Amino acid sequence: MKTTIHLILVCMGLFAHAFAQQPKPAVEIIAGGTAAQGYDIQDSVLIKTREGMQLSAMVVRKKGAGKPQPAALFFTIYANHDGNLAEAKRSADHGYIGVVVNSRGKALSPDEINPYEKESTDVNGAVDWASKHPWTDGRVAIYGGSYSGFSAWAATKHLHPALKTIVPYVAAIPGFGLPMENNVFLNANYGWGFYVSNNKYLDEHLYYDQQHWRNMQFNWYNSGVAYRKIDSIEGRPNPLLQRWIQHPSYDQYWQDMVPWQEEFAKINIPVLSVTGYYDDGQISALRYFKEHYKYNKQADHYLIIGPYDHFGAQKGGVPILRDYKVDQIALINTAQITYDWLDYVLKAGPKPALLKDKINYQVMGANRWKHAPSIEKMSNQVLRLYLSTEKSGENQLLLPKKPGQPAFSPQKVDLADRQHSNNNNYYPYPIVGNELDRSTGLYFISAPFDEQVSIDGIWSGILKAGINKKDMDIGMTLFEVMPNGERFHLSYFLGRASYAKDMTRRSLLKEGTINSIPFSSTRMFSRYLSKGSRLLLVLDINKNPFAQINYGTGRDVSDESIADAKVPLNIKWYNDSYIDIPVWKY
Template identity: 45%
Template sequence: MKIKILLALIFVNLMHAQKLYFPKTAVADSTVLEKQIPLLATKLMAQPQLQKLKKTNRLAFTDNLYRLQILAGEYKKSVATLSDYRKEFADHNMAGNKFIVHEFYSLAKLNEEKDKIPFPEALQKAFNKKYESLSDQLTAKVGIAVDGDVRDSKRIMTEALNKQKDKDSIDYASALALCKSYLNYKTYSRLKPQITQLVAAKDQEKFIIETKDIKTKNGNTLTITIVRKKENTSPLPVILTNNIYAGEIDLYFGKRAAVYNYVGAVVNTRGKRTSNDENNPFEHESQDIYEVIDWVSKQPWSNGKVGMIGGSYLGFSQWAAVKKLHPALKTIVPQVAVGIGIDYPAQNNIFMSYMLQWIQYVTNNKLTDEAGFNNFAQWESVFSEWYKSGKSFRSLDTISGKPSKIFQRWLDHPGYDEYWQKMVPYKEDFANINIPVLTTTGYYDDDQIGAMSYFKSHHLYNKNANHYLVIGPYNHGGAQSFGFTSVSGTTIDPVARISIDDLAFSWFDYTLKDGKKPALLKDRINFQVMSTNTWKHAPTLEKMHNSTVKFYLQDHKNAPSVFKQPSGKSFVTQTVDFKNRDQKETYHKVSKIDSVKTTNSVYFESEILDKDLIMSGNPGGFFNVSINKKDFDTEMSLYQIQPDGKTFLLSTHMVRASYAKDNEKRQLLTPGKTEQIPIKNSIFMSKKIVKGSKLVLLVGVNKNPNWQINYGSGKDVSDETIKDSGEPLEIKWYNDSYVEIPIYQE
């Protein structure tokens, strides 16, 4: 008993030791706050939690360290840390990060101290020196790199401060969050106005920038921004981007094309900037882009050739553009393209809660509602409120406080019907697409399923499709910018750290200027095999692998091998109570150091692998199940448990069972009858799975605030409520079900 008390006292003392002094007066008094933040930052740098990160997560350690050094006034050290950061984590191209604004601040403070000059003058000097050291490709990105949202950064800082009301101490995590939010607000609010002016002055020196309206035949207005290098006086090919995310990014997209010696043209969708038309995302792109291409191809600065580029919605836009192909459009480079109706706003026919957040992001004003979109705590609260209420998914927009016609219209089309089909090429439409295409996506890309669906359809309906694919360990941002050093906590191979911009514009040189084909494109499929530091190349998706392994729904402890067909038929029963909204998360310990989340899932584990395997492709197979309802939404996750005990997510799959065989037509299940659910449109991955690993398979049911909940009544899922759930869902997972894993063997 005495030992327990002693341990408890030690624990309390340790917890108390983690608290740092931070006076409550700093919450309301900005003068006190300004004095206390440097002291707090200095204390944080000495904390064991930060030093531990140096060994366990160097990316997070370095990111935290340079920020704390700035706040502590250690400007010279912060610049050195940032330099190391870029060298080690491949952020030298500023793709998607805001670090350069912090560097400008440190450099300006050093100039201010050294030269005894006012801060604005010191900042201009720092800006000019840094700007001149950058390549043309990087100078084009400076504007968006410093385009932080001042109001949102202030909101985040205020929220962090409010948590400290009436407190004179602060814990490590809260202190770190406060310091980082304070730095963002301080740098963006103080630097952004001046740097924006400095960038604009540089742009005037280098570019001819025009913004004008285009009137369509139907009387709609579209705003277009054209950017040309002053030194390029002859007509050039035009690189067009169709952008719903109107804002500073428009100018960047234009400059990006111009610095590669093209004309950059960026057109905004209906309802954005000066357009007073109704903003209905996705619906009018095919028609509008055709007219925009016609216009730009006839301008004096155009040589009549047009290419298109862009990611996500901008990637979708290119497929919309080739629904009706304009003769001047010579090539497209769709990156991480949204598969409208396929992976967004529903993935395999399951609508996502995020769709409402996105709709408001792009329709709340003439640009984008950054503050509303990035208020993740508020959106999490909305999704949680809906989930706990048991109301229909159709009520989500009302719960958010802003009813949406777009949201409701999308829900009216749960199958891949004519509404979605008319927006992009459909089936035989792909046979008419005879221009060269370069698709880029990633193993961690949120729109991988969409990007791959276009690629597969193009090759299915056009046997001569001149369509190349580059896929590697990239997330949604990386596959349209730069292969970072680390993705989702995983360090990627050096060979994968390529510039997607350089690849794309080398492709444009090849297709629009008779240049050489990019060296990476050795075959139609070009994929990076993780953990091997190599790229491989194949003529078709099927040739990415040369064999398969079937993982049956059985545990190796009760069968000779999960990879061998069961000798007899059996099943595992799973019960899911949809009425339980206070369900605790469950986890399965897979090693001494790691676990996998098993909430609403059944767990299957393989024996230890006695040889290396290379998984290349996406899993297939099918589930044999019987349920006591008419429908349910399945989830599947395939993990590698590495020899060191760490987990690695290889692939996932989710689908509405009633649409699994045909995403256009719903086919309800018969309660009590054994049904077969095919596994299609799962996530692609290419990775070496080393000897000594195990594979873990989780199969289960989708039930969480981020997605529709299918109660299985057979009604339109968007209209179902918790009252439709009835008795708990009971699933029998039969052991002759299997997930077929694509394997490449040397």
């Protein structure tokens, strides 16, 4: 069984009511302050909102700044005095009023800690207050990664007129990236609620006890108890998780947290998004981008994406990422690009040089950046490959022509088996390697490419399957097999079949018939493939300690247990299933 666990720190958020604009100030200041050489600092500010709540904040400007300046707002649940002060000082150093505001209940706020649940109200209250601060000129920008990136999007659900731009990095969509991905609840940030809510700052001692969380996941997996009872295995109630699992669909609860559908049409401010091919929450960051353009054809939204993980995207990458030597040209300075962007929007400065088109992406292996006006224009051809039943050694073939005769590949999964796990190859660690766990799943390989190409964009497809149950959780992993035999992890997909057509409404599979299961929420990547490289697709059922286990009864998956696994899951994967690969032919 694969045992590598990567603890994903992707910030989530829950939202409530909109900020209702009023002619009077939405907040009052209860201020305290300190002095530091070179800076005017207010590090003990309490922002009192119209709802009567208080938010802890810091405000910093350079001494002698003279005339009022725009505010650069960083909204975060990660309350840390020194770290937050350093963030505010950095903005001051770049010619802005540095404003850091902590989530309700954190730091000096006397209120109850409620991760995510009031962010759209509270972030807008912070924007309103910052725009009226005597040091500012009335204009506000929001920037930052992870929770702060999410907070920036929260503010746009009901856009405040003082908010002029946002720069979100690796921004999550609650209910879409974490705590569940494509409607499958994940265990990666199970302890996050304790981390941010056990005290006014951060419970680092508990959260960074990786052995504790690892043991919890394996103990739950081996016990076979229902997912709803996972906190009984860990040993303490997890109210945040229990609240989340009441909403397995992307329903109104989640939709109220960030812009939803037509609300994107009203977002008319410039946006710069940053994410990475190996950012665990990439599908969220890209969904913001796609939905913005879907509902607002005139959106002014730029994207930077390259070979970065969740943390690397926030600083601009690292030379070696999970055993992959990153192209030198991919290493950027995210902070500098952020302030250059703010200068461009707020001070009529030049546009950051990297932003040559709406999508700016680094081609792994080519040591170059490419630029495109849309996701569709990243490629000039779509390569459709069918999951055939024809064998080639230990693999089956990915064929460019639809098979003439219907056939299927059988798979049997014992959901009660705890000696083995499934979908063990999905996580991209390492990115480059030789080892592959072939104990479960089906393996499909393409013919070698007869010319140099790059794969640029988001892969998708349709699976055709018959099963003896009502649901299943599907895992797919896409590799490049290089001419030297090494495998390069390109992308992966995890999703619940019953939500494949609509993440807001469950539609159970039908037994005894062929079900069509579309998928598109995969991870974008760009990779140069040399002549002789091949594609390898691994198809499996997700059953491991790192996510909810779908036993296929059709009931709420959180209520299912190993008692529902008496009959193995039998699948027929039909050979008219296919994947679409976006290719750039030179």
